[in-house]
Amino acid sequence: MNKKISDEILDNLKKIIINPKCELNYRNGYELLVAVILSAQTKDKKVNEITKILFSKYKDPKSLKEAPINDVISIIKPLGLAKNKAFNIINMAKDLNEKYNDVVPNNYDDLVKLSGVGRKTANVILIELFNIPAFPVDTHLIRMSHIFGYSKSLNPLIVENDYKKYIKEEDYKLAHHLFLLFGRYHCNTLLIKKGNCQNCKMKDYCKKTAR
Numbered sequence: 001m002n003k004k005i006s007d008e009i010l011d012n013l014k015k016i017i018i019n020p021k022c023e024l025n026y027r028n029g030y031e032l033l034v035a036v037i038l039s040a041q042t043k044d045k046k047v048n049e050i051t052k053i054l055f056s057k058y059k060d061p062k063s064l065k066e067a068p069i070n071d072v073i074s075i076i077k078p079l080g081l082a083k084n085k086a087f088n089i090i091n092m093a094k095d096l097n098e099k100y101n102d103v104v105p106n107n108y109d110d111l112v113k114l115s116g117v118g119r120k121t122a123n124v125i126l127i128e129l130f131n132i133p134a135f136p137v138d139t140h141l142i143r144m145s146h147i148f149g150y151s152k153s154l155n156p157l158i159v160e161n162d163y164k165k166y167i168k169e170e171d172y173k174l175a176h177h178l179f180l181l182f183g184r185y186h187c188n189t190l191l192i193k194k195g196n197c198q199n200c201k202m203k204d205y206c207k208k209t210a211r
């Protein structure tokens with residue numbers, strides 16, 4: 001990998017992913033935080049269906065912190081890991097309400113102190129809510145880093161730093177969305193099994209097909 005190849009990869013992905021943006025629905029920072037925590041190991045589309053119900057009942061951090069945990073579990077059950085996720089969003093709402101006056105913190109150190117918020121979630125909040133350069137890495141980003149030769153690691157922090165060696169800070173947000181959406185809609189296991197690689201517009205840059 002070098003910066004020239006990386007720029008070419010991003011330029012080509014921009015032609016494939018026409019509207020690179022976050023696919024979670026939210027109206028404010030509280031809703032985005034909840035949605036990102038709930039999105040672990042499930043699809044954004046499913047999260048949007050569930051948060052529509054959840055936010056109609058629990059509109060703000062105060063109402064969610066007072067929610068009976070069993071009610072929250074029953075609402076978010078279709079997303080999986082419901083007990084953990086319910087515990088995390090209720091505790092996150094409590095801290096947001098009591099320590100931050102319902103305002104989502106705009107810095108990494110405070111964000112990761114919130115229940116259920118790890119490095120990836122904090123970085124999503126920084127780029128989406130505050131346009132602060134950050135590079136969230138999830139399973140798609142790890143897979144794409146191997147496909148395009150940015151990284152060989154499975155460790156999200158190493159992968160993040162490997163991407164950052166070649167991508168300009170002002171492009172972090174764009175690159176995150178391009179890799180995530182390309183991995184989600186164009187380069188996933190099902191499509192690869194169906195033979196999608198033959199017509200793939202990114203195959204000249206792909207380490208998998210080069211092998």
Ligand code: SF4
Pocket residue numbers: 147186187188192196197198200201202203206207208209
């Ligand atoms: S050629 Fe196949 S594996 Fe490579 S980027 Fe395209 S879809 Fe993914």
